[in-house]
Amino acid sequence: MLRHAGRARFWRAPLTLLLTVLLALFLLFVTLPVASLFLRISPEAFFRSLADPVVLDALVLSLATATVSTVIVVLFGTPLALVNARCDYRGREIVDTLTDLPIVLPPAVAGIALLMAFGRRGVVGQYLDGSGIPVAFTTVAVILAQVFVASPFYIRQARASFEAIDRLYEDAARTLGASPTTVALRITIPLAWSGLVSGAILSFARALGEFGATIMFAGNFQGRTQTMPLAIYTTMQGDLTAAISLAIVLVVISFAVIAAVQIVTRRNI
Amino acid sequence: MLSVHAVRQLRDFVLDITFSVRCGETLVLVGENGAGKSTVLNLISGILTPDGGEITLAGRTLFSGEKLIDVPAETRNIGHLFQSYALFPHMTVFENVAFGLRCRKVPRQEIADTVAEQLRAMNLSDLSGVNVGRLSGGQRQRVALARALVLEPELLLLDEPLAAVDMRAQAAMRRELRDRIRNAGIPCIIVTHTPRDALELGDRLCLIEEGRVAADGTPEEVLGMQENGFIASFAGPRVSERPYTPPPITGHSQGPPDSRPL
Numbered sequence: 001m002l003r004h005a006g007r008a009r010f011w012r013a014p015l016t017l018l019l020t021v022l023l024a025l026f027l028l029f030v031t032l033p034v035a036s037l038f039l040r041i042s043p044e045a046f047f048r049s050l051a052d053p054v055v056l057d058a059l060v061l062s063l064a065t066a067t068v069s070t071v072i073v074v075l076f077g078t079p080l081a082l083v084n085a086r087c088d089y090r091g092r093e094i095v096d097t098l099t100d101l102p103i104v105l106p107p108a109v110a111g112i113a114l115l116m117a118f119g120r121r122g123v124v125g126q127y128l129d130g131s132g133i134p135v136a137f138t139t140v141a142v143i144l145a146q147v148f149v150a151s152p153f154y155i156r157q158a159r160a161s162f163e164a165i166d167r168l169y170e171d172a173a174r175t176l177g178a179s180p181t182t183v184a185l186r187i188t189i190p191l192a193w194s195g196l197v198s199g200a201i202l203s204f205a206r207a208l209g210e211f212g213a214t215i216m217f218a219g220n221f222q223g224r225t226q227t228m229p230l231a232i233y234t235t236m237q238g239d240l241t242a243a244i245s246l247a248i249v250l251v252v253i254s255f256a257v258i259a260a261v262q263i264v265t266r267r268n269i
Numbered sequence: 270m271l272s273v274h275a276v277r278q279l280r281d282f283v284l285d286i287t288f289s290v291r292c293g294e295t296l297v298l299v300g301e302n303g304a305g306k307s308t309v310l311n312l313i314s315g316i317l318t319p320d321g322g323e324i325t326l327a328g329r330t331l332f333s334g335e336k337l338i339d340v341p342a343e344t345r346n347i348g349h350l351f352q353s354y355a356l357f358p359h360m361t362v363f364e365n366v367a368f369g370l371r372c373r374k375v376p377r378q379e380i381a382d383t384v385a386e387q388l389r390a391m392n393l394s395d396l397s398g399v400n401v402g403r404l405s406g407g408q409r410q411r412v413a414l415a416r417a418l419v420l421e422p423e424l425l426l427l428d429e430p431l432a433a434v435d436m437r438a439q440a441a442m443r444r445e446l447r448d449r450i451r452n453a454g455i456p457c458i459i460v461t462h463t464p465r466d467a468l469e470l471g472d473r474l475c476l477i478e479e480g481r482v483a484a485d486g487t488p489e490e491v492l493g494m495q496e497n498g499f500i501a502s503f504a505g506p507r508v509s510e511r512p513y514t515p516p517p518i519t520g521h522s523q524g525p526p527d528s529r530p531l
Contacts, residue, residue, distance in 0.1 A: 171316045172355035174342040176369035176420065186368070190359050 107212025161195025315342030348417030
């Protein structure tokens, strides 16, 4: 590597070494804890604990609620992102800031805020509760908490994808007779497709990992509001094997999410 | 018959143009970059809204500032070809040409027949199932023209129709384009930067300068106005004081940056 011992060359080798060490340390720091999960449990124990009702309930509930909340986020977020990407109206900046708010808001704050809004004595919750629709500490609350924290991930990505599309295609479609709805459904959304899908995947992942707002607003009831992160927290205090098994499931899902996003975004470049 | 009077505030000047085009007549618009030529097309096809004026096509009022009429672009039935053609990249040639018919809820079988016939007329039948990303400039131009003509528009607007066609194919494409326009028998407006287009395609020529019609006449008449700096550099071999820079081969609208609403 070091052919001539010039001054610059002399320093290049130690510098390369330093950077390599830093990089290796960082990678180790990220991978070691994840690897430790796999080292602490045998495959048999892992599969056995997947049959544990606590684990199974949490798995089913998490996948179901995260799916529902992703669908809600996509249904509401797509038109919102499209309007904000394409229309200039008074107050658009405010709407943008508000949709981004949950990203920076601490989950505990989100939890107590949702409780103040939809709890039994909450601003809206008191009327809902009065009409026999309890929200707090139900599965609905789990979904609301997930929608609250996960929506910005989709909306930001969707808006960026819409903005990246040349308006010329939409103009051309209009002169060919496409109504604004047809333009959106046949031109804009298909052209933004890969961005929308990766946004939805990220939003799903965030919903799946949601902990703070859920435990405060929905509680921790097995089968109803105890999602995987909550079950990890609960089982950790007694049955560590179950906690590790759940953690491994989440690790696998996380890797799948990263892979899925990369495949989706790469294919359409 | 198309008659246009349109006013719109652009970034640097007020666009204020008046002209009319008869059925079967081809009007060529020339002028410097940013003079407002593409904006004129956008105002007519409904992509942009004028601040005032009146646009009528075949007896139908498309826009009227006084009567508060503004027919949306999707119901104007105007074929508008963009400089870059704006073929939908996620569709095949067939799907691109079928797009307008699908928007009009034409039955599936009728779409298949009409599009196949149009593709045959345009010598595009072999490319029917090909994604438009794999076409040459000339093929793209023909697909864009087929996509517009299949709807039997009442007016054809062509923005730099031959700019993305490679030099060797341009003469043949120009002849082909002239025949297609003649056959369509509708008013046609062409924006161009090439004198050959103006002479061979145009029945009439308008020179646009800073949003106004500076000259209007037969191509020979207008191109003969050598005292005009733009015309001198556009048509003649004489060196002009105002150098004329040709537009880039690819790229989009030639209009000023503020010609699109946000």
